[in-house]
Amino acid sequence: MRVIVQAEPFDLGALSNAFAEGAGGAGAVVTFTGLVRDNGGALSAMEIEHYPGMTEKAITAMVDEARARWALLDALVVHRYGRLAGGEAIMMVATAARHRAEAFAAAEFLMDYLKSRAPFWKKELTSDGAEWVAAREVDEAALKRW
Amino acid sequence: MRVIVQAEPFDLGALSNAFAEGAGGAGAVVTFTGLVRDNGGALSAMEIEHYPGMTEKAITAMVDEARARWALLDALVVHRYGRLAGGEAIMMVATAARHRAEAFAAAEFLMDYLKSRAPFWKKELTSDGAEWVAAREVDEAALKRW
Amino acid sequence: MIEVLYFAWVRERIGAPRERIETEAATVMGLIEDLRARDERYAWAFADMTSLRVAVDQELAGFDAPLAGVREIAFFPPMTGG
Amino acid sequence: MIEVLYFAWVRERIGAPRERIETEAATVMGLIEDLRARDERYAWAFADMTSLRVAVDQELAGFDAPLAGVREIAFFPPMTGG
Numbered sequence: 001m002r003v004i005v006q007a008e009p010f011d012l013g014a015l016s017n018a019f020a021e022g023a024g025g026a027g028a029v030v031t032f033t034g035l036v037r038d039n040g041g042a043l044s045a046m047e048i049e050h051y052p053g054m055t056e057k058a059i060t061a062m063v064d065e066a067r068a069r070w071a072l073l074d075a076l077v078v079h080r081y082g083r084l085a086g087g088e089a090i091m092m093v094a095t096a097a098r099h100r101a102e103a104f105a106a107a108e109f110l111m112d113y114l115k116s117r118a119p120f121w122k123k124e125l126t127s128d129g130a131e132w133v134a135a136r137e138v139d140e141a142a143l144k145r146w
Numbered sequence: 147m148r149v150i151v152q153a154e155p156f157d158l159g160a161l162s163n164a165f166a167e168g169a170g171g172a173g174a175v176v177t178f179t180g181l182v183r184d185n186g187g188a189l190s191a192m193e194i195e196h197y198p199g200m201t202e203k204a205i206t207a208m209v210d211e212a213r214a215r216w217a218l219l220d221a222l223v224v225h226r227y228g229r230l231a232g233g234e235a236i237m238m239v240a241t242a243a244r245h246r247a248e249a250f251a252a253a254e255f256l257m258d259y260l261k262s263r264a265p266f267w268k269k270e271l272t273s274d275g276a277e278w279v280a281a282r283e284v285d286e287a288a289l290k291r292w
Numbered sequence: 293m294i295e296v297l298y299f300a301w302v303r304e305r306i307g308a309p310r311e312r313i314e315t316e317a318a319t320v321m322g323l324i325e326d327l328r329a330r331d332e333r334y335a336w337a338f339a340d341m342t343s344l345r346v347a348v349d350q351e352l353a354g355f356d357a358p359l360a361g362v363r364e365i366a367f368f369p370p371m372t373g374g
Numbered sequence: 375m376i377e378v379l380y381f382a383w384v385r386e387r388i389g390a391p392r393e394r395i396e397t398e399a400a401t402v403m404g405l406i407e408d409l410r411a412r413d414e415r416y417a418w419a420f421a422d423m424t425s426l427r428v429a430v431d432q433e434l435a436g437f438d439a440p441l442a443g444v445r446e447i448a449f450f451p452p453m454t455g456g
Contacts, residue, residue: 012162013160016162020158020235025184026183030176030178030179032175032176033175033176035166035173035175049381053432058432079456100254100257107250117434195303197299197350203350236374237374262370265299266372266373267372268373281370
């Protein structure tokens, strides 16, 4: 189980391969990757602020909760902060389990909690200026299913 | 949109990176990878038979159905056949969409259909001999949710 | 003449991956009955219809599918890919 | 003395990422009322409580959380990570 919070870009492919190879006994690996949407070139960059100290603690608690709910063989969360360009990967989640239902459910659970309960805030920097991304009601509502 | 059916191993990491980089405008990429479960070393290999001619046609129809149901920016299905060792990747699915709900739903839909409607059959080769993997009721039941 | 294909344990029970069959049967079920009567290998392969699936010209079909104009029939157990 | 942290637009409205505050307030809400009375920057940052979240010693908490023994309070808008 690993939680990584960093400013640097990460290599989705290298992390996916290492995760799948290390997940001994797993039959199913799910990854989710969040990217900075490039809205036809209108979005020039994204600035991500976080709460050092609380961030890793909060994510680790989510991973522990996921492990308590599903028989996970492994889990990984990577989240970046700082300035990111359009198309860059913001974060990823990976889960490994014996069967796919557990791996999918745990990945979706972690995503729903990360979206609304991990201390990150995104600011979109476009040609029109900078604007804090508003929380979406659909994200808050997504928590209710768990 | 790509469907690949091959005997050769594939590189999950390289395919994931290429998929994420090619998914212009996507905010969410989900991958699922199915691995040969290594049950404490008891499983020595897996033999996968398929129906050449029907296989790619059936998978392409599933991908088209997924595209009709969700606003996918891209989708990829890779499935191997032939002999695989424990721990090796059998197949992968990748989906890209603007938001995570669509990417997750399409990946799970494709997995449910691949499991029960794509013409592949697995034979487990263990120290006790060879045995065809029986279809799981839970897999057939999973189709009913779509 | 119809090309008939067998996969997985259906193939193993029958002992061949494919064969060309001359049949007067009107439906898939009629063809199965012809084959069962032919040899006990077929009777064994087609013993439990609940664990048998069929594709007609590479599309999943029901046992009542008509054979008129069909070129290829495949018999196999429930799929277990993914 | 409590270390008070601000993030995202709360930080921008107040004009500082953190400060040490001496307070006699018993709860988070009491602290907010103290701050609001202090300066209009705070009144602006804490104007809409529905878009405000609080962490007490790095755990999400309610506005009624007590301040006794607390070392760090953080105010911020709803999170938007992932």
